Amino acid sequence: MARITGPARFDSLSTLDNSRFIHHSSLINHNPPLLIQRAFAGALARWFKISGRDYPWRRTTDPYPILVSEIMLQQTQITTVLDRGYYDRWMKRFPDFATLAKASEHEILKAWEGLGYYRRARFLHKLAQTVVAAHGGIFPRDITAIRKLPGIGDYTAGAVASFAFNDKQPIVDGNIARVLSRIFNDVTPVDSTAGKKLLWQRATILVRASASARIHNSALMELGQTVCKSATPDCKSCPVKKFCAATDPASLPVKSKRTQITEVIEHVYFQQTAAGVLLEQETGSRRTGLWKLPALPVMKRLPKTLHTSTYTITRYRVTLHVHAAPSHQISLPSLHHSMIPLSDLTSLPMPSPYRRVLEALVKVRTQRDGITAGRASRRALPAR
């Protein structure tokens, strides 16, 4: 077994300038750093084989479930995806690219309901259609072909290539960025152009030095999730502590930009009759195809407020005011509005904040008025 001489920590690499990282093939062929890289990758892999968590997408090399999990987990916690059954339900309903490609947008959005960021579901749908139309239903192995698929960025391409095909492609997500910043003790902001370049170059060097890209990339992510945590890195039990150059790990990574939260106020109204509830289908936004309570028309005096709540989506904090229906409302406001029978509400794809308030209001109104599930058609005029 090769022996490491000299310092094992990665600060010996972190002092290298960008030009040497850009020509990282020479770095890889430079014996001492390569030995350190291999020793690092080996220590990480040994730890992962013992401590790595068992997920359904880690038990397979089929690119479809791996891709589904990667897209679902982009903005959502693993516990939500697994414990609330989203992943299992999706895989039962759409078990492969061909089934997903044939599904309607309505079915896709409904199955995604509650996960939010619905653009991901549309990307997945479009991607499945492209895999079927352009690749005969077989996901391509080649990284260049993978990158050309709709909705696939560098991270997702690297994840599928390494997890499904064991191709030595790098991945950098928030967890890996944090781990690498600390291991290299690098204060270059991770959201700057230079910082991103360094992270990807370092991830490339390390995955190439590993024996298995599948294990290495999974292990690096897992280390960030369970040991090298954001506020409280558990350095004492870290399997790569001897390689780590961080002097003040909790201060890393450095970020240049703070995400600005924008306050948004939404005014909508609730109109329930014996025919059902008036809803509006969204168009021209990230929520296209989803149903919500209709927007309140501009008016001098707002009708009575029935409910107020707040929710956050991406960089927006939304205060949702639900009002009583305007008294002059006499017809369906547009083709995108429909009176939905109560019995159909659960089958419509709807953002979670609306689903919660709608269910609460319908329950109260139904109990108060004794209204039963409406049987009227969706285009019936709302009663006043």
Ligand code: SF4
């Ligand atoms: S947990 Fe500590 S020792 Fe391990 S990589 Fe993170 S900062 Fe370094």
